[in-house]
Amino acid sequence: MLHKFLKIHPNDNVLVALTDLQKGDIVEYDGSQIVLVDNVQAKHKFALKPLAAGEEILMYGSLVGKAVYDIPAGGVLTTSNVKHQVNGFTGKTKTIGWQAPDVSKWANRTFMGFHREDGQVGTSNYWLVVPLVFCENRNVDIIKQAFLDELGFGQRDVYKSYVQQMVDLYQSGNTEAIGTLTLQKASAPAQRRIFENIDGIKFLTHQGGCGGTRQDSDMLCALLADYIHHPNVAGATVLSLGCQNAQVSILESKIKALNPNFSKPLIVLEQQKEGTEEEMMSKAIKQTFLGLIEADKQTRKPAPLSKLSIGLECGGSDGFSGISANPAIGHTSDILVALGGTTVLSEFPELCGVEQELINRCESEESAERFASLMRAYAASAEAVGSGFDMNPSPGNIRDGLITDAIKSAGAAKKGGTSPIVDVLDYPEYIKKPGLNLLCTPGNDVECTTALVGAGTNIVLFTTGLGTPTGNPIAPVIKISSNTKLAQRMPDIIDIDTGAVIAGEKTIEEMGEDVLDFIIEVASGRIETKEKALHQDDFIPWKRGVSL
Incomplete structure (x- = not known):
């Protein structure tokens, strides 16, 4: 009822x-x-x-x-x-005990993943093409055009044919018919993939690498190293100009720091050393194709649920997010942690007001102190430019019930469930410990998703009350609506509807278990997320300026 x-x-x-x-x-x-x-x-x-x-x-x-x-x-x-008003916070004032949920029904469950030599397990198998500097974006786009359609990874462009129909009507003098023209979805199947075990080639263009601060280029190299090291990635092609701040040597040192025994195929080409553009591009395309042949030899094999690493995020939140979708995935997080898996709670501006609770949940004094320090530094940087966490709620948040950042944050923190916090990470650090981690990111949807995947999460749970198409190039982003009206209005982007909690038809625990069942299917490649079907490959590195 x-x-x-x-x-x-x-x-x-x-x-x-x-x-x-x-x-x-x-x-x-x-x-x-x-x-x-x-x-x-x-x-x-x-x-x-x-x-x-x-x-x-x-x-x-x-x-x-x-x-x-x-x-x-x-x-x-x-x-x-x-x-807006919140309580202050200090160091650990008490230790919070945790009653782990009963996970016996999940103990022998597995997912079908890609096992990497370093022990990580991917939920997908991608090849990356990465520019070290924005100067190489054009060359990356050329490689993209050359590969996608020919290898069967392209997207059928229904909008292009839609415009062509309008052109035909206009040229035939039948302009009145344009007003009644409707978009027709392509019925013909997409071209069959050449490499059946590769989920795609992804192109991480960006606007960084030079011209900003050295700290920005250094963090960009760290983020790109994270993506290359990621379990969902089989290998990568890196294009460098040569003279930029983000040097190949920095990228290589970041990769080595993540994995001294790194063994994935890594193709690195520097335009200022290779000669003509044609010489570099032909070499890049040929070597990438040969790398794809090797990557296609990898197949899915059973893996325990402890190999899942899940990012916890929200965007376009509403007044129901904190009582349906967020606590539901919080329960999912608790189940995975109890199984030995890893979850990551991010968006530090949206933890404002619940700091003391999270500090008390930290297993170590070191993690507690680091979280408090990162929160204070973030808040101070916002205030230094005349802003603050209180300015975090968007017009959409406010319209749908989240009228202060503290209200928004109290509900957003529910994504982290109730388990102990094993580690606190600064951007763009990579996960080191299984269990619940905190990761310093903005609340900005794409910057946060980019950072969560960079930290090593192989799936992201993304709750929303208003709707957002945010995705990621290499990790599935499962979109979870807080209310049924949204799921019905935007079925092309919503994967799971938790509106049954609001309707009193399901408990938080039941919905959290449903989410875990769905995760296993996505991780095994048996269900494609809506954002993957839409090719929603969002990638925006955080430059550590004030972004809420």
Whole structure:
């Protein structure tokens, strides 16, 4: 049965509307009646009791804001009557015990993955073509044009044929028919892939490598090394100009630091040494093709679920994200951690207000201190340019109930479940320990996804309440809606709908288990994510400027 409202935590002094409520409606809670003094849209919050000006507002049991002026019981919370407010944080004040979920039903489950010589297991098998500097983007694009269609990795362009139909109508003088023309999806099958065991060739063009700070180019090399080392990658072709800040030697040293025994095929060509463009390009294409022949010899084999490494992210969040999709994947995270797997919680601006809880969940004092230090430094860098974490919520977030960053953060943190935190990573560090990790990234969808995959996650769980097409070149991004209306409105991008939690049809635990079942199918190559079908290959390195 669909309830009309929800109290998330026993200590909360606000309720969340699960459906649209009208001014004058009577809400019964805990033996008392509250008459709504405002219309309250689904996903928004209203006062459980009168709140005086300056009084603290609690959600998820945490401080998420203060009343700007008196708010009567039944009054809706808005950006005008509530301001962002959070508690401070120190070092570890206590150790939080963890009751791991029963995972006996998963103990013997496996997925079909690509086993690498270094012990990592990929959920996909890609070849990378990487420019070390933006000057090589054009050459990378030429290789892309040469390979994709001929090897069967290209995407059928329905929009190109759509425009051609308009051209034909225009040239025939039948311009009126253009207004009634509808887009027709291609019915013919895509060209058969030449290399059946390779999922694709991916091209990581970017705007970095030179002209910025040396720190930026150094971190770009580290990120590209992460991607080359990634378990979903079989080998790579690297194009360098030669004179840029991001030198081949830096990239090679970053790869060696990740894996001293690195053995994947790695083709490196430097244009200023190779001679003409034609000489370099013909060599790059030939050597890449030979590398693909070797990569195609790798096949999927059974692997334990402990070899899964899952990124936890949200984007286009709404007022339901923190009570359906986010806690559902938080339970998925707890199951995987209990199985010996790895999960990574990111987006530091969206952990504002829950720092002390996360600090207390850190297994070591060192990790706790590092998380606190990274959070303070990030907040200070934002404030130094006149911004701050309080400016994180987007217009869409606010419109759909996330009116302060603290409210958004309290719900976003639920993606990390309840397990201990084994390590804290700064961007662009690579995962070192199984268990729940924290990774310093912005909340920006693509920068965060790029960083999560760079850290070694071989699948990303991406929750959304408003809808976003974000994807990644080499790791499947499973898009999870917080509400059924979104899943029905944008079925081309949503993989899993957790709206059944809001409707009272499933528990958080049941939905979290459903997500894990889906992960296993995706990891085994039996289900293709929606973003992969759309070729949503987003890749944006974070330059460590202020990005929320």
